[in-house]
Amino acid sequence: MRHGAERRNIASVRRGAIALLVPALMTAGCASDEAPAFGPRTAAAYQADLDSCEAAVARARAAHGAEGFFTGALVGAAHGAIAGAHHGGADVRAIVGASVGAIVGLVHGLHWPRGSAMAACMQSKGYRRV
Numbered sequence: 001m002r003h004g005a006e007r008r009n010i011a012s013v014r015r016g017a018i019a020l021l022v023p024a025l026m027t028a029g030c031a032s033d034e035a036p037a038f039g040p041r042t043a044a045a046y047q048a049d050l051d052s053c054e055a056a057v058a059r060a061r062a063a064h065g066a067e068g069f070f071t072g073a074l075v076g077a078a079h080g081a082i083a084g085a086h087h088g089g090a091d092v093r094a095i096v097g098a099s100v101g102a103i104v105g106l107v108h109g110l111h112w113p114r115g116s117a118m119a120a121c122m123q124s125k126g127y128r129r130v
């Protein structure tokens with residue numbers, strides 16, 4: 001019996017040590033001795049890289065918006081034409097469907113996540129996220 005109590009006590013001490021050690025290791029992993037060096041030369045290079053990434057992300061966002069616009073218009077026109085074929089007025093319903101679909105597609109395309117693309121672009125240029 002005494003042997004089982006010792007095992008439980010040792011296991012309890014181990015769990016307690018782990019419970020203290022893990023958060024300490026996680027906190028230590030976030031700390032860094034190195035501060036990013038930004039002198040006059042590196043600040044200009046960083047700004048140039050940042051501007052380049054912002055332009056690339058803006059182009060991608062515009063492309064996603066245009067893609068959403070045209071895809072929405074095509075899908076909306078198809079649904080409108082199909083509904084009109086069964087109930088009459090396929091041309092009017094296709095126009096209305098294309099209009100609604102284009103707006104919905106544009107809004108959906110513009111909600112493309114900017115942050116992850118910006119982070120990936122800066123990381124590809126050698127910057128790390130702090």
